Amino acid sequence: MDDQSVLHTTPLHALHLSLGAKMVPFAGYDMPVQYPLGVMKEHLHTRAAAGLFDVSHMGQVIVKAKSGSYEDAALALEKLVPVDILGLKEGRQRYGFFTDANGGILDDLMITNRGDHLLVVVNAACKDADLAHMKANLPNCDVTLLDDRALVALQGPRSQAVLAELWAGVSGMKFMDVREVPLHDVPCIISRSGYSGEDGFEISIPADKAEEIAKALLGHPDCEAIGLGARDSLRLEAGLCLYGNDIDATTSPIEASLEWAIQKARKAGGDREGGFPGAERILGELANGTTRRRVGLKPEGKAPVRSHAKLYADAEGKTELGEVTSGTFGPSVEGPVAMGYLPVSHASAGTTVYAEVRGKYLPMTVAALPFITPTYKR
């Protein structure tokens, strides 16, 4: 979608404008990239206290078996993702990805066991394709987009204290727990998760109550509104992938260093080994390795190295190795940070490679991810 087309708005659009947000088109939505605080201070505030992000552009989708059985829905969705969904306990959430027949990644998503159905949250840019994919491939399930709900992320070490003003029970939740809780007397779905590397929550709210609840959270002195700019620098410091940059249909989950998200039940020798698109390649790569891997990259100098910068083995640009897929300045790291793909020969931590930036070859060191220490409440 180009800038001239009509952009969708989220239920919090008027609030963003009233807060003085700078709005940009993102995945077909008019979204706040930053507020008057600015990307740098928004990022640092989230790591120090709490930040509220509007992520209502993401797709919230219910997958419910026509039989009404959770097991039927779980087994159906397992045909599309290499994740143990049957083994997911009620009120628990897990990260996963849709794979294609070539073992590439169609989208990444969060999957929750909601008792008699699944709640999945997918990326805004992939929402339509994901819905079509699930509707076509889950014939025994009803697949329903919840387009009447907002989604906000409350992230940072003070998130629990901020949310506790609305619901005292929040301290009982652990990382990846999901609860349905009334906030301001309306049923909200709260997960203890996020995309910043910090403790935090994602809260699904009926659209007509979203502004009221967002304002209540922002009313806490520790909580500031945070835009997509800081969301990107926070997730990159946390080593988390952005679909379309760091992962896509040309990258397998093993190349993307996401094998931690494939549970034992779906691996070779597991109870439900394979049975997802691209299983042959993905299980083969789990057993035998891949030719390239997604790695963290720390520029040695001060210059940020952005996505699509080419990576070389040498400082003269003779032997091309791969490219940077995400790169920015990390406000908490106080220096540039990046991720990219490298051949396994150059993917060990400590290896020096060279990125082409404005005609120069800048040294970068392969670094362990994440760049910060996460504060998840496990």
Add this chain to the structure above:
Amino acid sequence: MLKFTAEHEWLKLEDGVATVGITAHAAEQLGDLVFVELPEVGAELTKDGNAATVESVKAASDVYAPLDGEVTEVNQAIVDDPSLVNSDPQGAAWFFKLKLKNAADADALMDEAAYKDLIG
């Protein structure tokens, strides 16, 4: 004499040498700067060619040469502390000094009133 370009640079002209920086409006639009790359002293710049690069958390932006000339001095202080560009863009955070090829070229640039009209 103070002049401005449509690319949001200011030039302070003294004896055929222009001290060049970016305007407060440009600095505000760019947001918090985290990296500045300046030209080499002695570099011959061509009007509208790349002269410097500034980067915020979000993105890199080019700073163009406002006129033809030779770089005689650069401001290392903004390389060491890019935030100076946000805090004092039209003062301490000048970028480079340019010995103009034709001092008269500067006459065609905007004065402060015209620049203020441009940015509204």
